Amino acid sequence: MSITVVGTVAFDAIETPFGKVDRCIGGSATYFSVAASFFSPVNLVSVIGDDFTEQDASVFKGRNINLDGLQRIHGEKSFFWSGEYGFDLNVAKTRETQMNVLAQFQPRLNEQQRTADVLFLANAQPDLQFDVLKQCKRPRVVALDTMNYWITSARESLTRMFGEVDLIVINEAEVRQYTEEANVVKGARQILDLGATTLVIKRGEYGVLMVTKDAIFAAPAYPLENVFDPTGAGDTFAGGFLGYLASRREAHDKELRRAIVFGSVLASFTVEKFSLDRLREITLSDVLERYQDFRALTHFEDVDR
Amino acid sequence: MSITVVGTVAFDAIETPFGKVDRCIGGSATYFSVAASFFSPVNLVSVIGDDFTEQDASVFKGRNINLDGLQRIHGEKSFFWSGEYGFDLNVAKTRETQMNVLAQFQPRLNEQQRTADVLFLANAQPDLQFDVLKQCKRPRVVALDTMNYWITSARESLTRMFGEVDLIVINEAEVRQYTEEANVVKGARQILDLGATTLVIKRGEYGVLMVTKDAIFAAPAYPLENVFDPTGAGDTFAGGFLGYLASRREAHDKELRRAIVFGSVLASFTVEKFSLDRLREITLSDVLERYQDFRALTHFEDVDR
Numbered sequence: 001m002s003i004t005v006v007g008t009v010a011f012d013a014i015e016t017p018f019g020k021v022d023r024c025i026g027g028s029a030t031y032f033s034v035a036a037s038f039f040s041p042v043n044l045v046s047v048i049g050d051d052f053t054e055q056d057a058s059v060f061k062g063r064n065i066n067l068d069g070l071q072r073i074h075g076e077k078s079f080f081w082s083g084e085y086g087f088d089l090n091v092a093k094t095r096e097t098q099m100n101v102l103a104q105f106q107p108r109l110n111e112q113q114r115t116a117d118v119l120f121l122a123n124a125q126p127d128l129q130f131d132v133l134k135q136c137k138r139p140r141v142v143a144l145d146t147m148n149y150w151i152t153s154a155r156e157s158l159t160r161m162f163g164e165v166d167l168i169v170i171n172e173a174e175v176r177q178y179t180e181e182a183n184v185v186k187g188a189r190q191i192l193d194l195g196a197t198t199l200v201i202k203r204g205e206y207g208v209l210m211v212t213k214d215a216i217f218a219a220p221a222y223p224l225e226n227v228f229d230p231t232g233a234g235d236t237f238a239g240g241f242l243g244y245l246a247s248r249r250e251a252h253d254k255e256l257r258r259a260i261v262f263g264s265v266l267a268s269f270t271v272e273k274f275s276l277d278r279l280r281e282i283t284l285s286d287v288l289e290r291y292q293d294f295r296a297l298t299h300f301e302d303v304d305r
Numbered sequence: 306m307s308i309t310v311v312g313t314v315a316f317d318a319i320e321t322p323f324g325k326v327d328r329c330i331g332g333s334a335t336y337f338s339v340a341a342s343f344f345s346p347v348n349l350v351s352v353i354g355d356d357f358t359e360q361d362a363s364v365f366k367g368r369n370i371n372l373d374g375l376q377r378i379h380g381e382k383s384f385f386w387s388g389e390y391g392f393d394l395n396v397a398k399t400r401e402t403q404m405n406v407l408a409q410f411q412p413r414l415n416e417q418q419r420t421a422d423v424l425f426l427a428n429a430q431p432d433l434q435f436d437v438l439k440q441c442k443r444p445r446v447v448a449l450d451t452m453n454y455w456i457t458s459a460r461e462s463l464t465r466m467f468g469e470v471d472l473i474v475i476n477e478a479e480v481r482q483y484t485e486e487a488n489v490v491k492g493a494r495q496i497l498d499l500g501a502t503t504l505v506i507k508r509g510e511y512g513v514l515m516v517t518k519d520a521i522f523a524a525p526a527y528p529l530e531n532v533f534d535p536t537g538a539g540d541t542f543a544g545g546f547l548g549y550l551a552s553r554r555e556a557h558d559k560e561l562r563r564a565i566v567f568g569s570v571l572a573s574f575t576v577e578k579f580s581l582d583r584l585r586e587i588t589l590s591d592v593l594e595r596y597q598d599f600r601a602l603t604h605f606e607d608v609d610r
Binding site: 018087088089157169182183184185186189203205206207209215216217218219220223224225226254257259260261262288291295297298299300302303 | 322392393394420487488489491492494508510511512514520521522523524526529530531532559562563565566571575593596600601604605606607608
């Protein structure tokens, strides 16, 4: 079954303790689409400028990603983000953000995009997310991501969105910020009380905590010896997670847990190189192999009876 | 099989956002012993002052804890620690430390203590840990804990100890501090190169990462909605971990993983109330029940074939 993602396709400039790149492909919808396409067909809805070349677009080639929704605005440049990381790779420091084409982005979904089974609203102004959602014919699963900026600058709109979606993908710090509650499980319950069934809390190198009305699932991050660049890990996670879910008939607890692990697996590849470089190298069999590594990483036996 | 623990029995004064207590039982050997005694007999080696009453000693009563090694120094007061936590319960701020009896503590182990199968050297000056170790008839498993202070003030002594023990229980921040390596898995490998077979890295509310030569095991912390006071969580973890291990014939990967989970289970009870108040209420059946909750928390299925 298919997914529609609405988010950014961008150029990034990144500096980490391990290297530096002045211009590489990035953006939430880029990472999401490539990750999700390992499992399900994706409709990408985003916007680019004149500077986005055929060569740049090759990141989507040979994958099940429909680019009908990748709108080009002439006379403008693509969205640009520049950031750096210190030895603590958990926190990105933004050097510069150039909105460029994004300032005029008003997504209009076509029939195929509107009728997808799964809709992912990547981080964006919550009213824009709302507008996109209202264009859709009630998808089976609607998920959103957000960021700290909207919690302060568009709190009411974000709260409305929390009540409109099934599934919220959010950073741990954002749960604390939104709820002003130090205990993340209590904070999660407060957000779920607004209407969603599932909160997926990203904890960076500590993995993911999924909280639903009935259960909590904790998955560690894959412990890599070489984390090169964490940019895109969260969107890759969301892509693997929702891509896998879209490929299944049901989104019950058993499949949600597998989906969390697939999301974590895909994200663990993303951080091994700059941009989508590592994600572009791997195949589904690499993904399945690391899924087994995840099982070994977390497995422990029942007590002897 | 039996355990000997050498550490502190203390009085604590603690303030958390949820309450305040001016004098309660604490100390590494106290938490460790009570936790370990759920699984194995414990020889406690520590020191107290005149102020430690019969009433205080009741924390050890009715448990398999031998107090022959609990030395009383007359005319002195017990070790005292005072600390506070903010809403981020991960970091304790020390208000005051009174060494008192601890300044003169030179443990001399008797035959029963020296011949225990498992030896736990709780956080102490590494030369004192070395002295205790040399008194023992090579136990099956030797483990130590340490703290940031010794990494800077007694680095050489600590490095020698890292080469003398089988198992190191250490905070994630201490791995980074000792190795000056941002990546915790790389840091773990560096420490293991000094001689130990197993590094157990405590990550506070994010659980535990165990690194051995052959495998990595990640266990989350139990996600509690009410964490009241984190004091003693690390020593309780070590007690549950080594107490369980001592009860088993072998300390191979399968048992190490179960031991990590039992340690995490015990620690999750400790933080629910001040001091050992919660630990004193629970029975082995509560522990086994939460072990099952841990399985539910972390379980995910293999992919369909």
